[in-house]
Amino acid sequence: MITLKNINKYYQQGNHRFHVLHDINIEIDQGELVAIIGESxxxxxxxxxxxxxxxxxFEGTYFYQDQPIHDYTRKQFSTLRNRNVGFVFQNFKLLRESTVADNVALPLLYAGKRRKEISSRVSEVLKQVGLAGYENQLPKNMSGGQQQRVSIARAISTHPKFLIADEPTGALDTETSQEIMNLFKHLNKQEGTTIIMVTHDPHVAEQCERVIKIIDGRVVSDSKDGELHATD
Incomplete structure (x- = not known):
């Protein structure tokens, strides 16, 4: 699904150019549950x-579903993102004064779906994440774990090809973190959702079938199914 070849990334600050990513080479297959770990x-x-x-x-080549996208325009990247990726964040990024249903419906509205179709899909994904009947609740009145479930429901509402979860358990206690991890594993195994998860929590990472470790912008190891593959 995803192939990165010799990806390099630089940031310019004043007269200084910082080399942030060094020759990243990664392939991620459809249906994988991958953790990317590393220090801040x-x-x-x-x-x-x-x-x-x-x-x-960035510099390098990026193939998505065998299509070379590294030379896409910014508008093409935006279209690709909207049609293919769902995002889950550490701080949920919900509209706290809007209902759960309205939060989950946002990507569907942007996608131009009809209201009846939106309502049906919202109910469907809330049931998937264990929040059936919560449509009219406000996020500000919900626990952290419930809010993260809402954000996951929002992320999967448009049937994305893959999810990116950026420290999805970082703001949660241990028990709630495990509940969210169980939900991710269910989506991965039962729904076939490809999930790429950034985490600094080794307990979270060890529950993923593959762990990619990054130090100083370099992939230093890639372990899958209990086998460690160190990189040069």
Whole structure:
């Protein structure tokens, strides 16, 4: 599904040019549950911004579903993102004064879906994440775990090809974190959802079938099914 070849990323600050990602080579297959781990400043968030079509300013080649997209325009990247990716964030990014239903419906509205279709899909995904009947609740009155479930429902509402979850359990306690991880694993195994998860929590990472470790902008290891593959 995703192939990154010799991806390099630079940031310009004044007269200084910082090399943030160094020759990243990664392939992610459809249906995988992948954790990307690394310390703060390691480059993992920069990497998922590229994977998720949020950042088009990089060097190297990116093939998505066998299509070369590295030379796409910013508008093409935006279209690709809207049609293919769902995002889940640490701080949920919900409209706290809008109902759960309205929050989940937002991507569907942007996609131009009809109101009847939206209502049906909202109910369907809320049931998937264990929040059936919560349509009229306000996020500000819900627990952190419930809010994260709402954000997951919003992310999957448009049937994205893959999810990017950026520290999705970072603001949650241990028990609630495990509930959210169980939900991700269910979506991955039962629904076939491809999930790419950034985390600094080893307990979260070890529940993924594959773990990619980044240090100082370089992939230093890639472990899958219990086997570690170190990179040069």
């Amino acid at each position: 400043g390691s480059g993992k968030s920069t990497l998922i911004n590229i994977i998720g079509f949020l950042d088009d300013d």
